[in-house]
Amino acid sequence: MFDKVLIANRGEIALRVLRACKELGIATVAVHSTADSEAMHVKLADEAVCIGPPPARDSYLNVSQLLAACEITGADAVHPGYGFLSENARFAEILDDHGIVFIGPKAEHIRIMGDKIAAKQTAKRLGIPVVPGSDGGVSEDGEALRIAREIGFPVIIKAAAGGGGRGMKVALNEDEMSVALSTARSEAKAAFGDDAVYIEKYLQKPRHIEVQVIGDGRGKAVHLGERDCSLQRRHQKVWEEAPSPALNASERERIGSTVAKAMADLGYLGVGTVEFLYEDGEFYFIEMNTRIQVEHPVTEMITDIDLVNEQIRIAGGAELSFTQDDVKLNGHAIECRINAENAATFRPSPGKITQWHVPGGLGVRVDSHAYQGYTIPPYYDSLAGKLIVHGKTRTECLMRLRRALDEFVVDGIETTLPLFRTLVRNPDMQDGRYDIHWLEKQLADGLMDD
């Protein structure tokens, strides 16, 4: 196992990784920008190295600074967390060239999944159901039109280099095709320096369901059930839960075993998430994330498996500590992302936290780097913490969540807590009746007005 892990991230995930390292008896190195000198992970790590000024490109994304920090401290592995360099295949290779382990998948798998066309072709080859559409990129309007007619309108045009919702255009009919294609191409070129696009049938009211997997890189892989991340605004997840209220046990088993077998065949190493759109009882692959995700705790709560611990041990060459048969899905978990934002407008609200009182009690978990007196800097994402609640049933989980939300006190900054207090009392939410458009529609209809 590793002696010393450098945590190439900040905020709650840096703390989450630090906790896993401590429990494994591994020494920790925090790196931080000058804006994060007072951060919790910096205080708790065995060593800390300042790697640059506030802008991420000069600090958390600065590969030479990170290599220097590894060199100075003698770290033998790097945990990238999520965001920043976590899905950068080149970074994984550079670390490898320096004899430092990247705690994540093989670089080749990061690279494949980063190219959305290659990812989809790989998924299809591995027997994962995909959205009907072009087999690869489409370079000519005539070809695009032929495919669109074949699969039927509406269609969606996506950037190969995109993902997470960037660079997509919907065409409702033939007349909209040529404008949709050219805007998608020019936006993709401007945003990613690559104008390759592909076409899919546009699903109108899907849910976003993602399957958690973990592989040993040697042909063993296990799934840990799914998370329902349909509740989102502008491609930012707001509320995640496991299991999905929309699936029955046989659908869960079908998609889980399909994904586990595919990842075993791929020789996938470490944790990963295969994302699907789910509509009318069918799953359609859209993307794969090759990192630990923000919402991983809901899976941990229902499986009692420490995903970051497994991730670190597997990167160190260990076996999976469990088999598929050992995985028992237990009860229900919901995560609320507590952002430093206005709950109605989502305008960021960085600043000093003057009161921070977190809820407790059975089945309540708060993953946060915040504390009373901490100042949320304006340079990074606005995640101040995550409230994760577990219960034997979804109903119990909702009751506990309502109670925990009412206990949570944050002063000095605005947070999304008021949004969750509204959501947890909403009949559609209580019934699990929501798709990827539900929240935006409710907000437009005045959910958070006055």
Ligand code: MV4
């Ligand atoms: C789609 C889709 C409908 N049909 N693909 C957005 C993020 C990117 N990961 C894929 N996305 C979508 N792909 C087809 N064929 C609708 C979306 C989509 C979406 C997906 C997941 C979660 C939130 C979303 C919000 C808007 C659109």
